[in-house]
Amino acid sequence: MNLSERDYRILNNLSKWRFLLAKHIQVLCGFSSSVTMYRRLKTLIENKLIEKKKILYGVPSIYTLTHSGLMMLGRNKRKDKIRVDILQHNIYVVETAIYLLKKEIVKSLDDITSEKELYSLSGFGNRKHQPDFIFEKEGKIYAVEIELSIKIMERLEKNMKDNFLNYDYQIWVIDEKNKKIIKNIKSLAEKYTGIKILYLKELC
Secondary structure (H helix, E strand, O other): OOOOHHHHHHHHHHHHHOOEEHHHHHHHOOOOOHHHHHHHHHHHHHOOOEEEEOOOOOOOOEEEEOHHHHHHHOOOOOOOOOOHHHHHHHHHHHHHHHHHHHOOOOOOHHHEEEHHHHHHHHOOOOOOOOOOEEEEEOOEEEEEEEEOOOOOHHHHHHHHHHHHHHOOEEEEEEOOOOHHHHHHHHHHHOOOOOEEEEEHHHHO
């Protein structure tokens, strides 16, 4: 099939984030009509470049690249493994990126480097902590972390300290209902500068 610029945008976004929901694709790939979007997704599925999967009850179907889709982009032949245990976390990662784009805190998707891309740049054998994504704005680099589960304080502080040493600012997205996480993040944030807290309810 002849791929359009928007088709490549879909494939590249699926590669960038590992998977996307339909609502993410509509925003990130600039579809004004959901009917047009679903028609194009159907064509890409029929040509075996992407696939649609139902992973978890109560969560909409996800779209991922196939082996052929990866080859079309000249990327790693190995398909991304979708982990059910962090599925919701990864959905919030994309929704945070979309929120920052809509608020024009981030000017362009090109200014964002996802966790997957960070690991690729550092070498997949290097498994040191990477933020969920980073973005550049006015010459400064921001690290973004979506924190939904309670971690031991030592690990949480290590991640925050690593970000402090490697980036100019940090944005931590947390669930306003989880008082323990809020307490831990706020406690550690007093030790470092350039930290902003964003609550999940603000993404809606």
